[in-house]
Amino acid sequence: METRINSKVRDIQISGIRQFFNRVQAYPNAVQLTLGQPDFETPAHIKEAAKKAIDNNHTRYTPNAGLIELRQYASKFVSEKYKLDYDPEKEVLVTVGASQGIDLTMRAILEPGDEVLIPAPAYPAYEPIIRLCGATPVFIDTRDSDFVVTVEKIKHLQTDKTKAIIFPYPSNPTGVVLTESQLTELAAYLKDQQMFVLADEIYSELNYDSVHQSIATFPGMRDKTIVINGLSKSHSMTGWRIGFVFAPEGICQHLIKVHQYNVSCASSVSQYAALEALKYGQEDPVSMKIQYEERRDFMVRRLEEIGLPTVSPSGAFYAFPSIEQSGLSSFDFALKLLEEEELAVVPGDAFSSLGEGYVRLSYAYHLDELEEALNRLEKFWKRII
Numbered sequence: 001m002e003t004r005i006n007s008k009v010r011d012i013q014i015s016g017i018r019q020f021f022n023r024v025q026a027y028p029n030a031v032q033l034t035l036g037q038p039d040f041e042t043p044a045h046i047k048e049a050a051k052k053a054i055d056n057n058h059t060r061y062t063p064n065a066g067l068i069e070l071r072q073y074a075s076k077f078v079s080e081k082y083k084l085d086y087d088p089e090k091e092v093l094v095t096v097g098a099s100q101g102i103d104l105t106m107r108a109i110l111e112p113g114d115e116v117l118i119p120a121p122a123y124p125a126y127e128p129i130i131r132l133c134g135a136t137p138v139f140i141d142t143r144d145s146d147f148v149v150t151v152e153k154i155k156h157l158q159t160d161k162t163k164a165i166i167f168p169y170p171s172n173p174t175g176v177v178l179t180e181s182q183l184t185e186l187a188a189y190l191k192d193q194q195m196f197v198l199a200d201e202i203y204s205e206l207n208y209d210s211v212h213q214s215i216a217t218f219p220g221m222r223d224k225t226i227v228i229n230g231l232s233k234s235h236s237m238t239g240w241r242i243g244f245v246f247a248p249e250g251i252c253q254h255l256i257k258v259h260q261y262n263v264s265c266a267s268s269v270s271q272y273a274a275l276e277a278l279k280y281g282q283e284d285p286v287s288m289k290i291q292y293e294e295r296r297d298f299m300v301r302r303l304e305e306i307g308l309p310t311v312s313p314s315g316a317f318y319a320f321p322s323i324e325q326s327g328l329s330s331f332d333f334a335l336k337l338l339e340e341e342e343l344a345v346v347p348g349d350a351f352s353s354l355g356e357g358y359v360r361l362s363y364a365y366h367l368d369e370l371e372e373a374l375n376r377l378e379k380f381w382k383r384i385i
Contacts, residue, residue: 012128016350020334030342031373033361036172036318038236042273043284046235049276053269060268064260066094067271073278074244082204083217084227090249093256094266094274098202098230098243103129104258105226105245109196110135114163119149121320121348121355123172123200135163139352146311147174147320148182151189164196167215170203173351173360174320175296175313177207183215191220199227202243203316205234205285208293212315216246223248226255233316234285235277242266242274292317295363295370302374306381317364320348324357326384334359336384341376 002010013019021034053059065071071088078084086092095101102125110116112134118126120139127137140153154165170177178186190197197215204212216225230243243266245255265271277284296312299319303310308321323333330347337343348358363370 008132008134012131015124017124017346020344020346020350023335024338024344027338027342027344030338030344031369031376032344033363033365033370033373034344034346036233036316036362036364037238038233038288038317038364039366040236040288042236042240043277043281046237046273046276046281046284050240050269050273053272058268058272062094062265062268062271064265065092065256066266067268067275070094070271070275070278073275075246077278077282078214078227078229078246082212082214084214084246086246087249091247091252093245093247093252093259094271095230095243095245095259096263096266097232097241098200098228099125100241100259100263101228101230101243101245102126102198102200104255104262105198105228106130106133106135108251108255108258109226110163113161115159115161117154117157117162117165117195118352119147119153119166119168119171121147121173121351121358122166123168124350124352126166126168127352136161138162139354141354143354147171147176148178149186150182151185154186154189158193158195162193162195164198165190167197167199169199169201170207170212170313170315172203172316173318173346173348173355173358174311175316175318176311177209177314178213178215180210180213183213183218187215187218187221190215190224191218195224197221197225199225201227201229203233204229206289206292206317207315208289208296209314223250226251231274231277235281236288237273237277240267240270240273242270291367292363295365295367298367298370299361299363299374302378306374306378307385308377308381317362319361319363320355320358321361322358323348326381328384330356330359337377337380340383341380343373343376343380345377
């Protein structure tokens, strides 16, 4: 019966991140820098709100789009933080994590034969979702521009089949953030193009050098931009699975149709926890970001000392050093590092073929773990170079 499975499903692969994470389980003493999961506990007041929701029997379906009060506070949050203005009644959708927000958006806008531009190296979930929709991912090579997408690069790959472009900033895996001048130039071009912009802004609260700016706030961009965000990274709520989609009413009315037939609604208990996070936990991300920034500075300094070329990350919690000098493929490098030094990193080719020659290091780990990890990496690097 396997041959009767949807051919598009048969052809996609399990995420390279998870593949390598699963391999690491055979090394119980390994130091891990693999997963993009905050090492902080969900703030106590958020957990208490969830317990209270259960005690108060808030365990039934919510409106498809999510609790209206949660949508109001989500709208308030992005308005006050990022100057994004969306009507909570008609332009905000609560999803099962940002991942489901990306999936339902792709399924709502894509048709077979469409093309989607993706600045790469890129988060590995975009490509298979696009392919499942019968569309084609087109990777934009950003390696020679410090992982920043440019108008020239877009023009080079844009065709009459281009339906959308993804803006994944702050970036996973590179940690790159677009500056205001870069966004201004990109928006000036994109506002006149017949393509959607999917702005994946899940790391928006982890911007170390400035306040996050969304391309949706630039002239002419709101009507074509779909903004994805959530609480997984900002409030250390990965397992709660609460994300948000912000889009103009004319787009959102179609997104909700895909959402309601897919999941009906996000978990009611998680929605009440999310409401607490946005209502009373606006400052929760601040202390986490301070520690991430300290870890970022440590990691960049150590990578420089080791001699691994790295574009300094301005956001998220990843570094993406080049290991090209080793002469090894990214997978072989990561495997040898695991076997010989019991240090787990993610091979760069997990982030498309344009990630080959790099590895991703997550610094969503305690500073002591990072120190041990970089010591092991230095020992390995000196031995193979």
